[in-house]
Amino acid sequence: MAAAASALGACGVSPLRRTAAVDGSVWRVHGEPLLAGAPGGPLAGLRIAVKDLFAVQGQVVGAGNAAWLAEQSRPEAASADAVQRLLDAGASVQGMARTDEFAYSLAGTNGHYGTPPNPRAPERISGGSTSGPASAVALGQADIGLGTDTGGSIRIPSSYQGLWGMRPSHGAVPVRGLVPLAPSFDTVGWICRDAATLRRTGEVLLPAAPGQPLRRVVVAPSLMAVADAPVAALLAQALRAWGGALPRPEEIAFDTAPLPGWVRAFQTRQGWEAWRAHGGWIARHWDSLNPDVKSRFQAAARYTDADLAAADRVLAEARAAITAALGDAVLLLPSASSFAPLRTEAALGGTVIEAARAKTFQLTCLAGISGRCAISMPVATGGEPPAGLCMVGPWGRDRDLLALAQAVQAQGVAHAAA
Template structure:
């Protein structure tokens, strides 16, 4: 374990050794996997990254049980924003997770320790969760691969909820082949994946997501788009849609009240264990009326229908994972989208659309000199087309 990254909350070398002595045969035989600390994994308590609260599970979460049955070794529990309610990887009680490529920078969150552990080579893969970008942002900032599966496709038993309309468990990994193998196990999809050649692959770039990024991110994303075209993909630039802006405007109307209900259900009146910003969000969510929540859900449903229709006319939608690269802890604002934005606002601006659509999304890392992460792109497929998305990505990775 690399202590200065603050990636692990709990790890037991003796338990890891015991697992390695008794590994069942399977597709993940010997693969070392870390688990985000909102997911139950014996023998560890689940703390949600919170001091002053924990639960001692009686069994592994179903996703963890599937990993063990496939021969994986569970290495420990990883750092997270408190109860996964954050996008930056900061945690006032535990300190921030540190970026494996530059410990002065953040990992992104909330699957912060999982991304850091994979990016540092401490584990082969990790489990995280994604409500509003919590797999995709840290994957991009730590230079690793991740997939947000179709909402509802992965078992959630034994996983602390945040906003159930958007929550999903997914893997991060050091490479695409490992990512695909872990996804197959947790999704109970045993058929071999067949990489699809990119010739004729239709990719629609949502221009509103590319516009307003930092120059470094823009350059990396444009180089990736050019590589897609060079590999035979049919690239279309969508300059008219406003999906991202609409999604960001309505996201809190669903997430805030749902998160408030979830955290009240977990904590009751013990909001004192939460960081002030998260406590404020819980209280704000409780001010949403049932009518306001219903209206926000209607907006999400309408937008989902439009984006699913768009995905019926193309194979993949492309959006950057974030408009900027990793930043130092406690950064007050970043200059993107034409002005100063809080880090949280900037990061959510590219990610929440696909949370609302509920479709599978691959986070593809874009690396600079020496392998340092510069940016990441999201490749989104139609809901339920997780297998096809991975097969398309495997074909692209062999071609570019």
Template sequence: MSPFVPGTDLRIEGRPGGPLSGLTFAAKDLFDLAGHPTGGGNPDWARQNPVPDHHAWAVRTLLDAGATLIGKTITDEVSLGILGENAFEGTPLNPAAPGHVPGGSSSGSASAVAQGLCDTALGTDTGGSVRVPASFCGLYGIRPTHGRLDLSGMMQQAPSSDTTGWFARDAVTFARVSAVMLDEEISPALPTRLVVATDAFGFAEPATAAAVAPVLERLKRLVPDWREEVMAPAGLVTWARAQRTLQPVEAWQTFQEWIERDNPRFAFSVARGLALGAMTPEAERGWAALVRQEARGRLRHLLPPGTVLAIPTTPFPAPKAGLPLPVLTPLRDAILCLCAHGGLAGHPQVTIPGATVEGRPVGLSLIAARGADAMLVRTALAMEAS
């Protein structure tokens, strides 16, 4: 299925002579385009909210740098999904694993890049929505340091975790786009220390851990000073439970006014998540906030300047499309166990392709200190060349 929002046909030329001239991009349907409705993957959002009159910051930044916008891409409904299936707009093709999900919620953006329909694409990442589709579709993807980029004109879900991210098929394009979006030169400096998260590799399915091992070995050749550590002493499942508590509460707070005013339509899984967020007790929220504080302290300790932490991006490759909810729920829970640290601690993370399990891609992720986004991009570039 096409990764583009049904019924949309648009092209906006980038500024001539910019550093991204000649590149094309697409934008997840959470980013505002002046004069075009923002759909958010929901049939009622665009109808019940005004058409924007300004481009989102991320869209404007790429246009000003010379890239040409070629379309808006499908998203999981109001970005509340991790597999890439939208009950109203369909499931974009995963060309790297046909018949399997592309990953979400930036499903259409990852699909468009993986199909070669554009050079890069904007996504968002709250609980894994760039990292997961990058892994499932065999792409480079980034979740930047939380709070680093201007999110104006981007439909938010859970502001304490929301970020803007992007995809590319190759490291050179990924670095070009990253330099513009981060407004920082991708310098030649590589990390000096590597930490391998033993609990994350142990949590991944054995076939996935084995598949990404050669990619990890390439990284070790670049950063020979390495050691093994546990990333989450309290348990990856505990971190995931905390994120699964905080994120739906914020999502409910974000959409509450719209829901109570207009009673929009939702797929069952999305409505269920919002309802659970609305009903979360204060004591549970307080516990989750303490776990977030713990996660932030742990990653600060593990990631002093010049250090990268390596984990499998996802615990398994893309599942089949169209699975029933009782099968999907535990898969979503397992994915969050390797993604929750992003929303909890806000550190930058880059997903690197290069591994497959039974022909389906899986990625290796690198995490660094807050603000060290460019070092991760440089490392990805060096690994592709090695």
């Protein structure tokens, strides 16, 4: 934290004061507010925690790395498109919240600044890479966590902390003013405590589109079985409450045998793009990286054009298979394969977290590869840690998926966060 504070001072930004109300593992910069929203807009009164990858006027971007932050000397002249849209709609920026380094993790265990808390499961990790915004929302310190989802970085912390998280269709929300990870998969997403706020936020960020109910919902037992048994049992219980005016889920067959290969192809394309975005800087700052992120950039640096071409062939095949299986249906599946790993497990070198990441990626990659929109919804847990049920909708039907999510909460299948 001392290194982070000195870096902040070097950039001319007031260091964060640690208090009971403002946790430096959650917030890098915090204000009351940091930037006020326009008066009278549709989001007036709502507070935003902005992931520390977005440009915020008057601030520098830290990207989750203390050395990167120390080199940023010029505050941003304008806010990122997504931030500005929310400000124009009346929401206020409460602060810039923590992220895993360059968003290249799903755990939230940042060695520079610590792991943000998980209020619903204090002994467990927060999930990442939209870790700070998720924790800020779960703690009640923000109403909207503005973040990114490349491989699951909205859906996983939402699942781990019992929140609602939206990954929009790829390209639906502008990424101008965002530090990239892998532009082929990067999306601007958001996290809230309930479906209504999630939808209100989407009405500001998403392009206008004629509303049309999503009438077909499908579930693949093979994908549900990717989750650990306790998570799968909670989701099965939630699905038993699915009824009323909601479209009845149909069971479909989905071949999971190709999933490990799809994940490798996704990670190859992701790593290839991440190295091109940041490799020049990383090559001069290897020692500044946390071990898990460092290992991913080391792998990314070795990818060749031939590796990329082979991965792209697999990704094309995967997109065709996903389209053939789903068409215009909404797919229900686990948001994450497990409950959030324990903090003690995170301290053991990351083996458990890496195993959970590999398994969860088989679920989250479906939206990433296909570019489809997805929403993670918290289910009742009966004393178990939080878990999420994910809806993956057709590309471009984001607003319709948000409407369905609100209906799902009204039906009692998913719940507002406590």
